[in-house]
Amino acid sequence: MDYETVIGLEIHVQLLTQSKMFCGCSTRFGAPPNTQTCPVCLGLPGSLPVINRRAVELGLRAALVLNCTVHPSSQFHRKNYYYPDLPKNYQISQYQYLEHPPLATDGYLDIEVDGQRRRVGIRRVHLEEDTGRLVHPAEGAVSWVDYNRSGVPLMEIVTYPDLRSPQEARAFLLKLRQVLQYAEVSTGRMEEGTLRCDANVSLRRPGEPLGTRTEVKNMNSIRSVERALAYEVARQREVLERGGAVVQETRHWDERRGITFASRSKEEAEDYRYFPEPDLVPVEVTPEWLEEVRRSLPELPDARRDRIMAQYGLGRYDAELLVQTRATADFFEAAVAAHPSPKSIANWMLGDLSAYLNEHNLEIDQLRVTPGQLAELVRLVEEGTISGRIAKDVLVEMLETGDSPRSIVDRRGWVQIADEGALRETVEAVIRDHPEPVRDVQAGKEKAIAFLVGQVMRRTQGRANPALVQRLLRERLGLPPQG
Amino acid sequence: MRELVGRPYHEIRPRLGKDLSVRELVDAYLENIARLDGQVRAYLTVSADQARAQARELDDRLARGEPLPPLAGVPVAVKDNLCTRGVRTTCGSRILEPFVPPYDATAVQRLREAGAVLLGKTNLDEFAMGSSTENSGFFATRNPWRLDHVPGGSSGGSAAAVAAGEALAALGSDTGGSIRQPASLCGVVGLKPTYGRVSRYGLVAFASSLDQIGPLSLDVRDCALVLQAICGRDPHDSTSVDLPVPDFVASLEAGVRGVRVGVPAEFFGEGLQPEVRQAVLEAVRVLEGLGARVEEVALPTLEYALPTYYLIACAEASSNLARYDGVAYGYRSPRAHDLYTLYARTRAEGFGPEVKRRIMLGTFALSEGYYEGFYKKAQQVRTLVRRDFDRCFQTVDVLATPTSPVAGFRLGERTADPLQMYLADVYTIPVNLAGLPGISVPCGFVEGLPVGLQLVGRPFEEATVLRVAYAYEQATEWHRHRCPLLRA
DSSP states (O other), X not given: OOOEEEEEEEEEEEOOOSBOSSSSOBOOTTOSTTSSOOTTTTTOTTXXXXXXXXXXXXXXXXXXXXXXXXXXXXXXXXXXXXXXXXXXXXXXXXXXXXXXXXXXXXXEEEEEETTEEEEEEEEEEEEEEOOOEEEOOSSSSXXXXXXXXXXXXXXXXXXXXXXXXXXXXXXXXXXXXXXXXXXXXXXXXXXXXXEEEEEEEEEEOTTSOOOOOEEEEEEOSHHHHHHHHHHHHHHHHHHHHTTOXXXXXXXXXXXXXXXXXXXXXXXXXXXXXXXXXXXXXXXXXXXXXXXXXXXTOOOOHHHHHHHHXXXXXXXXXXXXXXXXXXXXXXXXXXXXHHSOOHHHHHHHIIIIIHHHHHHHTOOGGGOSOOHHHHHHXXXXXXXXXXXXXXXXXXXXHHHHXXXXXXXXXXXXXXXXXXXXXXXXXXXXXXXXXXXHHHHHHHTTOGGGHHHHHHHHHHHTTXXXXXXXXXXXXXXXXXXXXXX | XXXXXXXXXXHHGGGBTTTBXXXXXXXXXXXXXXHHHHHHOOEXXXXXXXXXXXXXXXXXXXXXXXXXXXXXXXXXXXXXXXXXXXXXXXXXXXXXXXXXXXXXXXXHHHHHHTTOEEEEEEOOSGGGOOSSSTTOSSOOOOBTTBTTBOOOSSTHHHHHHHHTTSOSEEEEEESSSTTHHHHHHHTSEEEEOOTTTBOOTTBOOSSTTTOEEEEEESSHHHHHHHHHHHBSOOTTOTTSOOOOOOOTTTTGGGOOTTOEEEEEGGGGSTTOOHHHHHHHHHHHHHHHHTTOEEEEEOOTTHHHHHHHHHHHHHHHHHHHGGGOSSSSSSOOOTTOOSHHHHHHHHHHHHSOHHHHHHHHHHHHHHSTTTTXXXXXXXXXXXXXXXXXXXXXXXXXXXXXXXXXXXXXXXXXXXXXXXXXXHGGGTTTHHHHHTTOOEEEEEEEEETTEEEEEEEEEXXXXXXXXXXXXXXXXXXXXXXXXXXHHHHO
């Protein structure tokens, strides 16, 4: 009998605010240690927190795109524990406690795996503050604390245990990242720590109650979440098949070794002694505010994909790729607006452009090429000014210099040779210099003509119009026009 | 310059810039501190140089003909749990002995902006936990009226400083009576504003949902003046309330004719010293004589107030005081050798016994399995206490009660028995639980020790409380008495 995999995720997302959750300090990443701090985020005696309205607004945006119920009044709590990266030795968080709900609860996000649509329940969305960062130098028996990150706004998203495979977990994270990026809530980059994910995983016989779960931590990319879960599922399966029992514990993912291992277990469960934060008043969300936030949300990826398919006549696969990020979809629609050839533009974007992005590990909004320039390139090809072959070289130069395709073509003299008189001379020369292939062609081996076309192209540095060359060669060698 | 000391500001102010400079006034107070504080021990830190510099600056402004700010030249003392930029702020605790804040508490900043001159920082029970100032991590303060008696607490240093002419006015903090009870024991005026009236930003938190900053002064008019300066919404404190602040001084003289004064029977029962009872009831008769209508009211939840308070205050304190860990500031144990001993030894060596007791009580009250029975239950009782007051205020405008059940007690008399010490605040604590404004004004003496009358009003009706207190004060002479030490 087989086991069913049950996975739930806890995701921490850094919100795209200018300032911290409870003070005015900057959230900019990479500043020298402890330069973005004040009495509040240092937890100095007497300091008090004040809620960042923008952070609540981003929380509301996330709650809406995750189809959650937003609570008109929610409360912050204190989570009490000692650690040197936590200056107050309590974290201000919206842990769901008793009668006090968090910002939003009970939503969902639809994902697709292998063509199957699945609905993943969202248990809750809440706001909290980040901790500082400990730095352990290689030398010396000291540790340093950098409080720049202390108080940076975080949103925690907790799913119901609705995921049934590591692949689904991966699909969920990709989808979550996509909608959060669309809603401009977060950059959602696991590699940069703006999205962090812990996973609860257990196995059970179908129809039976949930099995004992382990919590897997320390994954730093969506791929490593999938790998870690696959490892952990296999490990638990082996334990169960041996007749053993899964131990409820926290396990760390070791990316290099590709395994999870149990972290030092505490003697007893930690008691965080949650209680309502008396220094803050409840977060009140009026229906008017919520409506205002709802109105400011952009078109979400699924809706945009469907519209792009209908409006531009693209296939589902291409449309799906084009809406992968909001910036890609924006780029596409801006280019189409400049030159209405959606299919060609999509082909360029999903082909050469996408290859270049992957090769250089760039995002589309980091490109030097503008949508208008790509549109111009497509137009130059369609107008016959350059060949499709040359266009590839033009694009490479556009990507490197940021120059417009027109100016590159002019500078390089890459305008297509469509002058029959000029080409005839080259055709004569090629025929003269390659008697063998010419005989082959005349003997009926029509394929050999491709070689001759290639020679003409070579002598014109690719600028000849290939169709014209083909016609001239065939005329000259007495072949019927191509059908 | 001795004659300047111990006189209310409203008597001094007309002379400023004429026959009296701010510098002279401040020097007179600094001299009196030098003369008396060896006996009273009200101050933990005297910032004389900064005070003189500030006085000079004010004199320069006066010389330039600039208008006098409302508290120009008032030599003030500030309880040492209020952050003062560049001046050590210890909270009366060894654990914060080296701490110099980089910022001013909002109330301190507002005092400075109003022209007050900061003389120094006053002693308190460690982290404001106590009723006698004997829990200070440094030394005990004495009652200027009788040096073998306590000044009350936790704002004992501030109350003693005002009573001994070591400050013209002072700031204290009041979590369960810590302004009113020492004001009563030291024979001065002390007011706890409505919760939310004065910003708590920069007040080192003891119990966040109960703490309020307020003034201590020689009389009600000075009290109104200082309150005026520190009140009002502060964007740095989410719990500070955005309500208009009335002109407290302007409404002082409206009298009490027709004002309904409630006398809750529960505040006059067992445990009340008979002479105190007599003095307070006599004060009520004075108000009646002035045209107030007196009626008896009931506050049956009084008996639950004390345990409720200790659960809530200790629970919040256990979390508020977690930050004193030796990591980023304050005392760090030299005997720490890893993270655990850094925490454990720093806190074991830095905190005194009463603070430890309350941290443990509060930690327990919040622990899993006990939260419902203790912390949550206490919050529910707190709601009942609040409702009791609400009901009273449907029929009366103010409540009149004793501030303290006894006129005073000797140093060491109650230190061995925490419960006896806690009972010192039995009449003031319910007012904090309900978040109401309360004042203590002198209303008599028992064996040379002052007695205080407590007046409590509806939320944000400080003006009414001050007006009734002022009417009483003007009809009596108690507020003109000065302690023998100051007269000597």
